[in-house]
Amino acid sequence: MIYTAIFQNAQGKLVRSRYTGVVNRQDAWLTATKLGASNGDCLIALVSGDHPVYFYENFVTDSNVTDTKQRTKLQEHDVYESY
Numbered sequence: 001m002i003y004t005a006i007f008q009n010a011q012g013k014l015v016r017s018r019y020t021g022v023v024n025r026q027d028a029w030l031t032a033t034k035l036g037a038s039n040g041d042c043l044i045a046l047v048s049g050d051h052p053v054y055f056y057e058n059f060v061t062d063s064n065v066t067d068t069k070q071r072t073k074l075q076e077h078d079v080y081e082s083y
Contacts, residue, residue, distance in 0.1 A: 001020070001021055001022060001023045004016060004018060005018075005019040006045040006047075007042060007043055007044060008041065015041065019035070
C-alpha cells in the first residue's frame, strides 16, 4: 500500500515523503513513525495514496513580499495560532 507521510523535522519544517507500507493502518503508522524517528522526524499524518502536499512556504516566501516590515511578520507567523 502506498501512503503519503507528513513529518516535522527537528527544525520544525514539515516534509512530505512517499511511503510503502502494509494495508493495516495501525501497523503502517507505527512503521512510518519508526522510519521518521530514524531521521529525527516526527510523523504528523499518514494519508492513503501518493499525493502532492503543499506547505505554507510553497506560497509565502521572502520573494513574494517586498516590504521588509511585512516580511518579518510572515517569518514570525505561527501557522498553528488559533484565532
